[in-house]
Amino acid sequence: MEFSKIIAVTGKPGLFEILSQTKSGVIVKSLKEDKRFPINATQNISLLENIAIYTLEEEVPLGQIFKIISDKEEGKQCISHKESGNKLTSYFAEILPEYDDERVYTSNIKKVLQWYNILVDAKFDFSSIEVESVEEETEETNS
Missing domain, CATH: 1.10.10.1650 (Arc Repressor Mutant, subunit A)
Structure with a gap:
């Protein structure tokens, strides 16, 4: 797990790891629940490294x-x-x-x-x- 791929998503509790990119956003994995799901480009995300x-x-x-x-x-x-x-x-x-x-x-x-x-x-x-x-x-x- 790389620090540069860890994000926080506005409105969603916890932290997420970016797994891959799609046309309309990214696929992430929750660090707490180990579930994967898409985050679309309209949601606000913050890279922890920034x-x-x-x-x-x-x-x-x-x-x-x-x-x-x-x-x-x-x-x-x-x-x-x-x-x-x-x-x-x-x-x-x-x-x-x-x-x-x-x-x-x-x-x-x-x-x-x-x-x-x-x-x-x-x-x-x-x-x-x-x-x-x-x-x-x-x-x-x-x-």
Whole structure:
């Protein structure tokens, strides 16, 4: 399972892996239920690799946050997304101390932690996530 093929679909709970492309959309497999079904082009999908979290300085890619959580939890599940808002924000502050608490809402934190736990249940290898550092991107644009 590649991180670049994992998506979230608006209106559908959980995460999905893209299996193949069709004329009118994509065929996906649910990571929770292992069911396959089509997603048409009119539905909103988000590739997890394109999602980032605001910090006071920059945006941190979701894959990098998953790696930090995985290292902290040693590849096991993190706290439940159903915990209280205070617990969620203090846990997230441990993971990403510089996150922008004015632009990152508790609902965003819930999604990140829920998605991480779904990936753990699906036996995802977080070490396979390749994340370009912001410094490398800055050097490339300055050249």
